[in-house]
Amino acid sequence: MVLVDITNIESTLPTTILGHNFSAPFFIAPCARGGYAHPDAELNFVKGAAYGDILYMASILGTKTIEEIAAARANSSQVLFQQVYLSDNITETQVLFQQIEKLGSKAIVLTVDSAADGNRHRAVRYGVGSADSSYSYLTWDLYKKLSNMTSLPIIPKGIQTVDDARLAVKNGAKAIYLSNHGGRQLDTTPSSLEVALEIYEEEPSIFQQIEVYADGGIRYGADALKLLALGVKAVGLGRPFMLSNVYGVDGVKKVIDITKHEIAIDAANLGVGDLKKIGPEYVNWKSVNAWFS
Numbered sequence: 001m002v003l004v005d006i007t008n009i010e011s012t013l014p015t016t017i018l019g020h021n022f023s024a025p026f027f028i029a030p031c032a033r034g035g036y037a038h039p040d041a042e043l044n045f046v047k048g049a050a051y052g053d054i055l056y057m058a059s060i061l062g063t064k065t066i067e068e069i070a071a072a073r074a075n076s077s078q079v080l081f082q083q084v085y086l087s088d089n090i091t092e093t094q095v096l097f098q099q100i101e102k103l104g105s106k107a108i109v110l111t112v113d114s115a116a117d118g119n120r121h122r123a124v125r126y127g128v129g130s131a132d133s134s135y136s137y138l139t140w141d142l143y144k145k146l147s148n149m150t151s152l153p154i155i156p157k158g159i160q161t162v163d164d165a166r167l168a169v170k171n172g173a174k175a176i177y178l179s180n181h182g183g184r185q186l187d188t189t190p191s192s193l194e195v196a197l198e199i200y201e202e203e204p205s206i207f208q209q210i211e212v213y214a215d216g217g218i219r220y221g222a223d224a225l226k227l228l229a230l231g232v233k234a235v236g237l238g239r240p241f242m243l244s245n246v247y248g249v250d251g252v253k254k255v256i257d258i259t260k261h262e263i264a265i266d267a268a269n270l271g272v273g274d275l276k277k278i279g280p281e282y283v284n285w286k287s288v289n290a291w292f293s
């Protein structure tokens with residue numbers, strides 16, 4: 001759309017994620033082993049997120065411990081979510097959940113797309129194994145049991161079909177996270193944009209019933225806008241932040257600033273005057289949706 005008043009587009013970037021206020025609809029996705037890029041590892045993500053007033057979802061497989069990550073918050077009101085992989089031992093899980101609650105995380109992000117070790121040929125060639133290298137016996141029954149073990153919302157990360165999104169709603173999830181793990185877990189799995197299109201086509205009310213987050217390949221403002229237009233509440237960036245961390249917290253801050261700027265200018269060029277009002281009419285979804293061809 002053209003000839004739209006976009007004067008205030010920048011002021012419309014702030015959003016809420018599960019009721020918590022943030023300055024923009026994107027977040028730092030959970031990534032293991034931040035220490036590969038910088039000695040301060042995940043601490044730079046916590047500090048960068050505080051600077052940019054955005055959400056950081058910390059990986060349970062960080063180089064820094066979850067205690068060190070929590071202690072790096074700017075203050076106790078800085079909101080972090082904690083990603084987890086679980087062992088088969090329910091008592092250990094109970095202890096972990098209690099620890100996460102005590103450290104002040106506001107949600108648990110349960111990665112559900114890694115039922116087995118990822119088949120990572122290049123990583124194997126270079127001697128880097130998958131960080132989460134075992135089978136996980138997760139089911140929706142267990143999800144419900146886990147939900148009763150904590151007061152925190154548990155967000156399933158790695159939803160890749162509308163059917164799983166429906167099951168998440170049925171099993172009481174307050175939010176879901178569309179992701180194919182950055183394409184690192186199973187070859188040829190759909191991108192979260194394809195999954196968002198499938199949900200939009202087959203059960204669009206899901207976007208109203210619960211919050212939907214998405215990640216994978218989001219590099220530019222327009223990548224984020226396509227997902228937001230379909231009803232996604234916030235998008236995650238993994239590798240851009242992991243790579244930026246070579247420059248430490250300054251690198252992380254720079255990615256945040258660039259991403260905010262790009263979302264604003266791309267929205268303006270798209271004719272969006274208020275980011276909260278972006279909708280599917282801004283995406284030519286029929287032309288990109290393989291289900292219609």
Ligand SMILES: Cc1cc2nc3c(=O)[nH]c(=O)nc-3n(C[C@H](O)[C@H](O)[C@H](O)COP(=O)(O)O)c2cc1C
Nearest residue numbers: 029030031032059111181182215216217237238239
């Ligand atoms: C180096 C690396 C480590 C990752 N570690 C985790 C992890 O510990 N837990 C998890 O749920 N996802 C993990 N992911 C997946 C990310 O959360 C996210 O889904 C993915 O990186 C998004 O795609 P993008 O990198 O293209 O932005 C990892 C991704 C990368 C690149």
